[in-house]
Amino acid sequence: MCAETPDHNTPDYKSTLNLPKTDFPMRAGLPKREPEWLARWAEIGVYDRLREKEGRAPFTLHDGPPYANGHLHIGHALNKTIKDMIVRSHQMMGFDARYIPGWDCHGLPIEWKIEEAYRKKGRDKDQVPINEFRAECRQFAAGWVDVQREEFKRLGITGNWADPYLTMDFHAERVIAEEFMKFLMNGTLYQGSKPVMWSPVEKTALAEAEVEYHDKDSFTIWVKFKVVGPDDAKLDGAHVVIWTTTPWTMPSNKAVVWGEGISYGLYEITGRPEECWLNIGDRYLLSDELAADVFARARLEEGMFRRLGDVTAEDLGKIKLQHPLAGAEGGNGEWDDLRDFRAADFVTSDEGTGFVHCAPSHGLEEYELYRDLGMLEQVITYNVMEDGRFRDDLPFFGGKAILKPNGKEGNANAAVIDKLAEVGGLLARGKIKHSYPHSWRSKAPVIYRNTPQWFAAIDKVVGDGLDTHGKTIRERALTEIDNVNWTPKSGRNRLHSMMQARPDWVLSRQRAWGVPLSCFTKKGVLPTDPDFLLRNAEVNQRIAEAFEVEGADAWYEEGAKERFLSGIVNPDDYDQVTDILDVWFDSGSTHAFTLRDRADGSEDGIADVYMEGTDQHRGWFHSSLLQSVGTTGHAPYRNVVTHGFTLDAKGMKMSKSIGNTIVPQQIVDQYGADILRLWVAQTDYTADQRIGPEILKGVADSYRRLRNTMRYMLGALSDFTEADRVEPADMPELERLVLHRLAELDQVVRDGYAKFDFQGVFQAVFTFATLDLSAFYFDIRKDALYCDGDTLRRRSARTVLDILFHRLTTWLAPVLVFTMEEVWLERFAGEGSSVHLIDMPETPKAWLDPELAAKWAKVRAARRVVTAALEVQRTDKVIGASLEAAPLVYVADADQRAALESVSFEDVAITSDVKVTGDAAPQEAFRMPETDGVAVVFAKAEGEKCERCWKVLPDVGTHSHAGVCARCDAAVSEIEAAQ
Template sequence: MSAETPDYKSTLNLPKTEFPMRAGLPKREPDWLARWEKIGVYDRLREKQGRPDFVLHDGPPYANGHLHIGHALNKTIKDMIVRSHQMMGHDSRYVPGWDCHGLPIEWKIEEQYRAKGRDKDDVPIVDFRQECRKFAEGWVDIQREEFKRLGITGNWADPYLTMNFHAEAVIAEEFMKFLMNGTLYQGSKPVMWSPVEETALAEAEVEYHDKESFTVWVKFKVVAPADHKLSGAQVVIWTTTPWTMPSNKAVVYGEGISYGLYKVTDTPEECWANVGDTYLLADNLAADVFKRARLGEDQYTRVGDVTAQDMAGIGLAHPLAGAEGANGEWDDIRDFRAADFVTDTEGTGFVHCAPSHGMEEYELYRGLGMLEQVITYNVMDDGTFRPDLPFFGGKAILRNKPKNGSWEGDANAAVISKLAEVGGLLARGKIKHSYPHSWRSKAPVIYRNTPQWFAAIDRKIDDGQGTHGDTIRERALTSIDELVQWTPKTGRNRLHSMIESRPDWVLSRQRAWGVPLTCFTKKGALPTDADFLLRNPDVNARIAAAFEEEGADAWYVEGAKERFLGDSVNPDDYDQVFDILDVWFDSGSTHAFVLRDRPDGTPDGIADVYMEGTDQHRGWFHSSMLQACGTKGRAPYRNVVTHGFTLDEKGAKMSKSLGNTIVPEEVIKQYGADILRLWVAQTDYTADQRIGPEILKGVADSYRRLRNTMRYMLGSLADFSEADRVDPAEMPELERWVLHRLAELDKVVKDGYRAFDFQGVFSTVFNFATVDLSAFYFDIRKDALYCDGDTLRRRAARTVLDLLFHRLTTWLAPVLVFTMEEVWLERFPGDDSSVHLVDMPDTPTDWLNPDLATKWAAIRRARRVVTAALEVQRTDKVIGASLEAAPVVHVADAEALEALKSVSFDDLCITSGIVLTADPAPAEAFRLPEVEGVGVVFERAEGEKCQRCWKILPDVGQHAHPNVCGRCDSALG
């Protein structure tokens, strides 16, 4: 620049914004949270009238610990659902809730007692329950603040708690509907039982882990006349639960299986088989059984076929029958019959039956009407054998705490030892297999027959709500297929198969902290008697009223039975039930006291969305379905959205012992909550997703790119006013193309939000912002925005930027709640201003212009060839910037050439000049294989460099203002 040339920088329309490139989210986000609370954003949204309802019902987490990454994923997805629907015109309400009853909390209090040497049974039950309540209250307060820090909107001032008095009253009322409609019954059947926690468990309370189990091959002698084909033979069974052998009542076989008699001809040392023994085995499994018994192929021989007809009508002797000291415990002949669940894929082809400890065996003998003959009560609540059981009394199936990582008690070893002593063992070993464990104590569980309370899911309900079926199962399956939409679709199949095959619902738990089963049984009556259960509306009403006033503790105070029964019946004739309800019944009932009863619920008590992890197909989705189908005749939800589990970067399950856990609090401290939210939006939550340091770095990089886009718009929109606005019809084609893209995206974004596809929404908006805007439109229009005077082109560009601003901020606000608030307030400051108080704007469909879009797609293809050609020159240091170039572009297609000539193609390519020609491209022309018919020959721009816009043009220096081009001279005035 010569000495007399003015400094034109101050004459440029340079961006003006105080929006920082460095976000500083960890420090700044709490200020926005405080601001939203101060101006009451959630409550102000409720004041908007005439909007259709949209309610996501919160699946309650347990109030017993700090949040983990799964909580963060779950609540963030919910928040994006709620916020997006609110901004699309709904009254989108969200009442957060907590599950406060049950074993997770009770277990914590018991741990505290054990640490102090106290015994829970020595504490009055109401006092114990109050300690559980206080513990839950403390964690509700902690978790509430942790959820709020994630930017989760909702009615935090008035959440729902399953331990609130009204909630406990409604849970009791919902249970009493089962009592009154005949689906409640008491039965004795095998249920999953935790000896460590001394309670029944539901499938949803169980997780599966590998466990090493003892496995034994046991001999049962055939009891048949001396002339019977099988007389003297022994049936061999295989089991992985030796502790169930004292409860054996039968052995079953498969009618379609090929069986044979096998005779032992020789034995090695240390073998439990004897020469001359004859064993009855499935042919497909015989070789494996003899191998386990350490017999070689030359030490046994098959001596005959055995048919189902041969086995019919004979009995078996228990291996402990007649044992000295057994006191006749096992002397009864064991039943021997066919069953359809026997296979010859593993074991021996025979199944040992202890119907007290296995559902298939239980169902078999229930169907035969023989339960009284085969049910035993050998195992106590704590998993020990009854004290008077010969040989094994007091032996424990499991320890009450693990030793060297094993929960194994002394029962299995004792049983195996005794079987070996009496000659009942053929082989033994160990097997590692997937086995059910309590997800709270992490201890293995057992199947144990105990008296429990059940909801019959196939019993006809005459309640006037049979539109979708007469039984709970029918209503649930109809709801799944006809009333509920599933995201992803596989959720439907999973829940359908579970409901289709599930047994009756075990409602009772043998614990203290929860809502009791508010019912009474008649003394002396049998569970099968019609008057066994008291069904009295007046009694039910007194219970509900007391719970509403005092909570469920009212059930446990002295004189409760007399109070509730009143003068309806003689209290001396009835027993009060003290089991508590399965906590899944609590959470399954939430639709009644949240959706139905609250003013911010729904008119019909049905939620628009339930959204939880995939494990809730057997948990909350499942129990809510069963509960609602039993009390209101249909599912309590219209949509079910499911997310997967969160794994580490390598796809491994997170574990504290592995040191690969990601804690939300730590992510927020390092990056801010918006980065965690952005990770959620970028992942396919419907499958298992991964997170870790490198993944978070990538998320932060995407965030910076997006933040840069927003900063560019803010800077360019400084001082924009309505006087600058240009009607779309008057805009240049480039701006009208951007409007076309906005109209396209508006549908994609809103449809995506309605479909809960946040990954699709964000990737669409992000690609638009970084590819269409930052790398194309912004790059091209920077020159006009900076250097033009008050031109139509500049005003049109700023109008488009304003339209972009309102859409990008609102489209992204459900995801980046803090950042979009910061962006919004930079333009629209004010005490009551918030992006979260506005809706996504309607985008006119007449902005759509497919013909223009087709034309500009061709223009962009040609531009790509030019920019690639110039990049070669820049890499070779022939030029430093594209404005030094004025290339010749050879275009073979006449229509494409006309399209390029109709626009300022040099501006689009950010060159100082350009020559468009139909002449064939010379051999040296630059080409891109994917863009046919376009060749570029590099030429330098001719003229002088404009000291204001830096274009190299022939007319520089020929105007009133020195060293500038005509455009800049005009802008300077």
């Protein structure tokens, strides 16, 4: 339509058409233009202006703090974009949606960087005054906060960037200490010595959330313990065999345990290969299920051993065992005591030998077994030092290292294996590849090590009287989990199972950069004594006030103990604790100094939403819940939203070593941040997501289609005024159908945003824009918009376009923050104008018209058949455009036929004429299998082609203006009269 060169005898009617007018470019140029909008938002103060809107219900998303130690990765971009969509969508739905960005600033990764710098300069960290070292850590963190802040802002993330929260701010350090001192005062804090996950490389305890699992090749050994017990010919001289993948724990062995439900037998060696540590006549106690496998490990073939008989629980209960190193020359009696031998419920016959070696200093199950038996003093050892070396005076192994400083295998395992082989203590040895815990910071393996640490007791009654949701931290946490809404629902089960099984919370770390455990212990008093910890509110207040002014550095200043204790208690009676708090306690406390203490926080100190990755069920979600229920009795959040991990296009985890990482800045530089944001909106973030060049190309194509839709509306609305507006009741059916769809979609959009379902929102809006609008409504109404004069039909169409404009821009603004701003300013470019200052318009429910929608469903079904039939003719070059056609449409259903006859179906089908009949369709008629009862017979339109609208009509050329139809003749006359 309107693009052919007119005949030389016919006037050029192009100037009389209402062609779209817009400067909105089809090419977005996002990488170049987005920074301009960012600067504009900062200039007009969009975030602050939103806070000035009165009478709105508050909505707070509390930011899980990223770590301030490097450039953003794609996971950061996903995370912050989802948060931004949550905040923006709730703001535009009428809330006062506040977002305070935050950063985690303390902890080992930053210390590690400073220590690396020291090593390069030949400096010894231990020789540097601690507050000088801490100042360098603070400066390092502050530098990365500034870098990451700009990188987040470039992604279009809205928030209070001028005043974020930092865990290293003085007020934050004060509150973290105060929250810790609540545990001190309510009786849940205690010092205990138990096995904790320990990083020999980093020389500190680790929380479960600081550990990740990777495959590791480990030594594995089968070790013989000689039976010692009552005079029993059957068992005399036999050996119990254990299996372990941690040979370095053998010097700390104190016991072996067995399972009461396991069938055991006594086996004798009857043959042996040349290379074997077993001798003919040797007898071994083994699980019957595992015996054959054990002997195979020792290179015995079938027939080289035999079962002598059962070994009952009664038999096992009568014996003790001898450590394989007992009596070894040079052992100095270290292992000469008999080993305890008893049943334990954690022993299985799934793998190993059916017997489990116990080193309670290096295994939590063994520790808990002997703790419950009241036997810890007999079984706890202190053989492994903080750097993973055996204590220097340990016979045979003193100074041997489990790991080297670089995290590689040390010489301890080999030394233990060699010594066991030398004394005849080995049955077999080998290697195994298995999943093993590693520090997520150093990437080095970790060990379980018994060491004095500070714990929060999660099964002890909390002495604060806040028993509404339970008397213990565990009870409160489990209760509160069910008071929270989880997205997806599986998050609830994940955290619930973790909370049910978790041990006491290890609060202490043996490092320097963090908030100290601000407490004192009484000299000469055992940790089990009630007076061991100083619990004094006046002391606590002094500490808090000092931290507020000077930060936690005040704890490390010379004379700090005297400063905090003098005049209250005798400082000489107490020792000052120097450990720092687990950084998960820092981040778990952020609700207190952000939500509770800030004017732009939450009125009740509880966040509407916490949103992080699935790993935070054992991290921030977990520690925040523990910390909050321990000090307030309730959870710090009402909703918890979880996203998955970002993978490459093949579904592989991103890794620098593989070379498949994608940096957000690369996407921003190539496509623009809106394309990255659209990728987030199109994906199911609750599962793992994939991203790669081809995926981004598909996202960019969706973006172009949406941009084209918005450009079309802008062009058609170029000179729209309120005088053009038509009330819905006066509109044609087609416009009222669009309003009906808008009313339906409005509810979908609002419900989706409320449920954080961005994929559902975008798919609904995108489908509407491409199918209902571009491929249907715009296609049909283009003729009226371009060619009608000042008709009700054209004014109605433009009114609907204006209604569509306001809804599509605000519905999509939380996702495409830059593009929708560009679209908005194309129409409303006044000073201080921004789509992000606008709410989603209320859409009247009165627009809903199910009967009209049902009728038009029949019309659209018939239209699809006509369109497909004409496409066949176009492909065969019978016609060049659908306006050359006047098809005969056979419709069997009377209601559907009546629907077609009640509308201008030729306009709907974009033909010049159409005839609808209820006659039986001929055999050669075009049909579509999915649309029963509709058939089409092609016919060409009769008449001449209108030079203005291109319809082929009989009346063309019979009016006052040459070469046009009656409609166009009237429109041209109207224009001439106005001129």
